[in-house]
Amino acid sequence: MTTILLGPQRFTTTVTPALRSLDADGPVAVINAGWEEREGDDGELDGLLDGRGRNLRLYERTFEVLAEDERFAAAGLAFRDRQDELRAFYGIRLRAAMDAVAEVLHRSSPHGLRGTAVEAAIAAVRDVDTWYAGQLKELYREVDAAAPPEQSEPIARHRSEIDAVLQECCAVVLPGGHVGSLVRALRLFRVRIPAHLPVIAWSAGAMALTERVVLFHDFGPHGASFPEVYDRGLARLPGIAVFPHAKRRLRLDDPEALQVLARRFADLRLLLLDTGTFLRFEAGGQGLPDGARVITDEGRVAQVGA
Known part of the structure; x- marks a missing residue:
C-alpha cells in the first residue's frame, strides 16, 4: 500500500514526478470534492497527471443526490x-x-x-x-x-459508479480545498480506496487520509484559533495528524504552544507538510519515512532520520 503525501501544490508542483515514480499505467482517479463548485475545473490538474485523470465528481454527485432524494x-x-x-x-x-x-x-x-x-x-x-x-x-x-443511505436509490447508483471507476484506475489523487466538503463526500459515497491502489494527496486531501482531522490556524483573518478536532478521515494513515501549510499556519517558534499541542494529541504523530514535502509511505513500513518533519513532545520541530 503506497501513499505519497506532498506539500502544497500552488507554487511548487510535485504531483507529476510523484505519479511517475509509481510506475503505474492507466487512468488516475481524482477526488477533488474539496474544490466544491470548482470541482470540474480540473484541466490544469489533469495536465499535471499526464492527461490520465478521471474525476469522480463527488461534490457534483452530492447535489444530484439531494435533488433526487x-x-x-x-x-x-x-x-x-x-x-x-x-x-x-x-x-x-x-x-x-x-x-x-x-x-x-x-x-x-x-x-x-x-x-x-x-x-x-x-x-x-x-x-x-x-x-x-x-x-x-x-x-x-x-x-x-x-435516512439510511443503503435505502437510497440515487446514493446506491452513485456508489456503484464510483466503485466501477476505481476498479479501472491505477492510482488515486486527492488534492486540497475545503476538508469538510471532501470528508463529507467521501463518507456519503462510502469511498473505500483499495489497499493496492497507490494514493497521492496534499493539503485537505492528506488530512482526509488520517483517522482524525484536526483544524488549525494561528494566523487566521480573525486572529489565532485553537486547533479543533473536526471529523474522522479514511484512516489510511493511522496514528498521525497532518498539518499542511505548517509554516504559514502554525507558530513554529513557540515551543510552549507546540508542546501543549503534542501533549494534547499524545496518541498521534504530528506531521508537518510544507512546500516541497515529498513523503512516501509503504505497506509494512515502520513509523514515518525519513525526512518527515514532526512536532516533538518537547515542543520542537524535528526531522525523522536526521
Missing part, C-alpha cells in the same frame, strides 16, 4: 444544523479548557505543583475533544437511521 435531503439539512450547534458548544468548551491550560502554565509554582496541574488541564482538553467526537458519531448514527 427528498428524505435524504431533509435528514442532511437537519444534520447540518445540529452539527453547527454542536461545533458552537464544542468551541465554547474548548476555549475555556485551553484558557485554563494557559493560566496554569503561566502561574508561579513555589511548591512544584504546576507540572501535575498542567497535565490535568491538558487532560481536560482531551476530554472535550472526546466529548465532541462522541457527539458527532451519534449525529451520524441518527442521520443514517433517519
Whole structure:
C-alpha cells in the first residue's frame, strides 16, 4: 500500500514526478470534492497527471443526490444544523479548557505543583475533544437511521459508479480545498480506496487520509484559533495528524504552544507538510519515512532520520 503525501501544490508542483515514480499505467482517479463548485475545473490538474485523470465528481454527485432524494435531503439539512450547534458548544468548551491550560502554565509554582496541574488541564482538553467526537458519531448514527443511505436509490447508483471507476484506475489523487466538503463526500459515497491502489494527496486531501482531522490556524483573518478536532478521515494513515501549510499556519517558534499541542494529541504523530514535502509511505513500513518533519513532545520541530 503506497501513499505519497506532498506539500502544497500552488507554487511548487510535485504531483507529476510523484505519479511517475509509481510506475503505474492507466487512468488516475481524482477526488477533488474539496474544490466544491470548482470541482470540474480540473484541466490544469489533469495536465499535471499526464492527461490520465478521471474525476469522480463527488461534490457534483452530492447535489444530484439531494435533488433526487427528498428524505435524504431533509435528514442532511437537519444534520447540518445540529452539527453547527454542536461545533458552537464544542468551541465554547474548548476555549475555556485551553484558557485554563494557559493560566496554569503561566502561574508561579513555589511548591512544584504546576507540572501535575498542567497535565490535568491538558487532560481536560482531551476530554472535550472526546466529548465532541462522541457527539458527532451519534449525529451520524441518527442521520443514517433517519435516512439510511443503503435505502437510497440515487446514493446506491452513485456508489456503484464510483466503485466501477476505481476498479479501472491505477492510482488515486486527492488534492486540497475545503476538508469538510471532501470528508463529507467521501463518507456519503462510502469511498473505500483499495489497499493496492497507490494514493497521492496534499493539503485537505492528506488530512482526509488520517483517522482524525484536526483544524488549525494561528494566523487566521480573525486572529489565532485553537486547533479543533473536526471529523474522522479514511484512516489510511493511522496514528498521525497532518498539518499542511505548517509554516504559514502554525507558530513554529513557540515551543510552549507546540508542546501543549503534542501533549494534547499524545496518541498521534504530528506531521508537518510544507512546500516541497515529498513523503512516501509503504505497506509494512515502520513509523514515518525519513525526512518527515514532526512536532516533538518537547515542543520542537524535528526531522525523522536526521
